[in-house]
Amino acid sequence: MTEATKETLALVAVDWGTSNLRLTLLDASGNSIGERSSDRGMGSLEPSEFEGALLDLIDDDLPSDKVTPIICCGMVGAAQGWKEAVYLTTPCEPPKGVRATPVEVNDPRISVWILPGVKQDSPADVMRGEETQIAGFIAQNPNFDGVLCLPGTHTKWARISAGEIVSFQTFMTGEIFALLSKNSVLRHTVNGSGFDKSVFEAALSDAMSRPQSLASKLFGIRAEALVNGMSADEGKSRLSGYLIGLELAGARPYWLGMDVALIGAPSLARLYQDGLAAQGVTASIHSVSEMTLSGLTAAYSVVKELN
Amino acid sequence: MTEATKETLALVAVDWGTSNLRLTLLDASGNSIGERSSDRGMGSLEPSEFEGALLDLIDDDLPSDKVTPIICCGMVGAAQGWKEAVYLTTPCEPPKGVRATPVEVNDPRISVWILPGVKQDSPADVMRGEETQIAGFIAQNPNFDGVLCLPGTHTKWARISAGEIVSFQTFMTGEIFALLSKNSVLRHTVNGSGFDKSVFEAALSDAMSRPQSLASKLFGIRAEALVNGMSADEGKSRLSGYLIGLELAGARPYWLGMDVALIGAPSLARLYQDGLAAQGVTASIHSVSEMTLSGLTAAYSVVKELN
Numbered sequence: 278m279t280e281a282t283k284e285t286l287a288l289v290a291v292d293w294g295t296s297n298l299r300l301t302l303l304d305a306s307g308n309s310i311g312e313r314s315s316d317r318g319m320g321s322l323e324p325s326e327f328e329g330a331l332l333d334l335i336d337d338d339l340p341s342d343k344v345t346p347i348i349c350c351g352m353v354g355a356a357q358g359w360k361e362a363v364y365l366t367t368p369c370e371p372p373k374g375v376r377a378t379p380v381e382v383n384d385p386r387i388s389v390w391i392l393p394g395v396k397q398d399s400p401a402d403v404m405r406g407e408e409t410q411i412a413g414f415i416a417q418n419p420n421f422d423g424v425l426c427l428p429g430t431h432t433k434w435a436r437i438s439a440g441e442i443v444s445f446q447t448f449m450t451g452e453i454f455a456l457l458s459k460n461s462v463l464r465h466t467v468n469g470s471g472f473d474k475s476v477f478e479a480a481l482s483d484a485m486s487r488p489q490s491l492a493s494k495l496f497g498i499r500a501e502a503l504v505n506g507m508s509a510d511e512g513k514s515r516l517s518g519y520l521i522g523l524e525l526a527g528a529r530p531y532w533l534g535m536d537v538a539l540i541g542a543p544s545l546a547r548l549y550q551d552g553l554a555a556q557g558v559t560a561s562i563h564s565v566s567e568m569t570l571s572g573l574t575a576a577y578s579v580v581k582e583l584n
Numbered sequence: 585m586t587e588a589t590k591e592t593l594a595l596v597a598v599d600w601g602t603s604n605l606r607l608t609l610l611d612a613s614g615n616s617i618g619e620r621s622s623d624r625g626m627g628s629l630e631p632s633e634f635e636g637a638l639l640d641l642i643d644d645d646l647p648s649d650k651v652t653p654i655i656c657c658g659m660v661g662a663a664q665g666w667k668e669a670v671y672l673t674t675p676c677e678p679p680k681g682v683r684a685t686p687v688e689v690n691d692p693r694i695s696v697w698i699l700p701g702v703k704q705d706s707p708a709d710v711m712r713g714e715e716t717q718i719a720g721f722i723a724q725n726p727n728f729d730g731v732l733c734l735p736g737t738h739t740k741w742a743r744i745s746a747g748e749i750v751s752f753q754t755f756m757t758g759e760i761f762a763l764l765s766k767n768s769v770l771r772h773t774v775n776g777s778g779f780d781k782s783v784f785e786a787a788l789s790d791a792m793s794r795p796q797s798l799a800s801k802l803f804g805i806r807a808e809a810l811v812n813g814m815s816a817d818e819g820k821s822r823l824s825g826y827l828i829g830l831e832l833a834g835a836r837p838y839w840l841g842m843d844v845a846l847i848g849a850p851s852l853a854r855l856y857q858d859g860l861a862a863q864g865v866t867a868s869i870h871s872v873s874e875m876t877l878s879g880l881t882a883a884y885s886v887v888k889e890l891n
Contacts, residue, residue: 453799456764492830
């Protein structure tokens, strides 16, 4: 970074999850002037290691004559993270910075804040990170009344109305997919590099109509490969269809007759979009990084006022 | 083993699964004169290592002046095992030794046979090992007409009539339980040493009535611990109830209005027994090792005649 660019650095927006650390350098107008990332996620760090992991990415970017604010969201605020940040409780607006948790640091060039997560008391549920994507989406779509779906390791479905998260529900679909793909007896029968959309759609429909047979359908992937020579591409497409189908069946009260917006990695979000389309629901797709950045910068404008 | 006992050895009955090798030494009347086991299951062995793994357990037991027959069942006969054994195809009697696969060995003191597995073409399904337990059960209950459930890593449900396996269905319940308990985000919230039967039964009933919500109920275990301080004992009981409940919902066509016999580890079989009792089905529990031994010795009497 040149000295000229260094002078314009106004904020560092940090998305710090379990597996990855991603940040954006912003100028005073909220424009990106640089991006950095590493694999030093919360899951691999002791509390004393977070400041170093952050500085490793931005040490050369920080001006020495002022304090640069760092706004973080995600699992960095979990009990096992850098410092535990509070949870807001539904129904609530997604965090806007008011209840951000300040973190003590050694380096005088930075001041660090972690945004709250959101919890629901009954049925019990929690999120850390997705609430900031939701805040970003609402900042860009202030009149949205409908449902947000954030597919991922722990997919979130959230009802949004009047700028609030009314309720939400988490499905472990992504984590179950990863465990079955990598660590189960299915690992050799679902490791295809291709994907068969029609197989996916048939499996999805099958799981939606007979969700109770999931554990049997899963073994059936292995058995079809052994008995009838099913390909690993078809195996992967089936596994994906069964698990997303089960989730769509469980999330029906969320999406039925609603406006749905998906915030997720494009390849995964398109599978949800396809599955919903088969149920007659049209869903738009939005970028995770864009919504996260929008949420972090919106929060910063509040933090700034408070200090 | 004393020389006197050595002289009475007539047969070695071997249950050789993915994780373990278990065998029983039998005299000519079919009485056990010794048991041996090791953790050298099929999953950890190359084809060239099977004979050594077997001899490590019985080398001192083998008389040198005759050939001792070794009858094996289980994953030892899989394509990745010692030698691939055939599958019988349903509907069929469980293997009685007729189509046992002979294995070439170096040691002149033994002759080794692997019993067939059983497959089903549609819906595709496979078993290796359980068919021998089923054979043992039928040998002891020749007039049984009903359903056998063999709970385990891959739980099998089999319709038995007129001495035949009419059809069967596998559920990955045990493997999913193990993956979620040890490798998922739930691992810290389901590691209790106690078990709450009423929590288990409520979770089982919940999963049976709303199977489509499984992936959400699973995350709920983590969320209840974080938000409401649920104990790890309750977490484990819930996880078990959700997964067995899902299976019982899927296996309903098997057990509804039927005579059910369970062959499984007592602690696990009792959970299935409890779950079935809540549905008005009375199920008996039978020992895995006893049924396996009964199946292996019944098969031996046929192999003997063929040679």
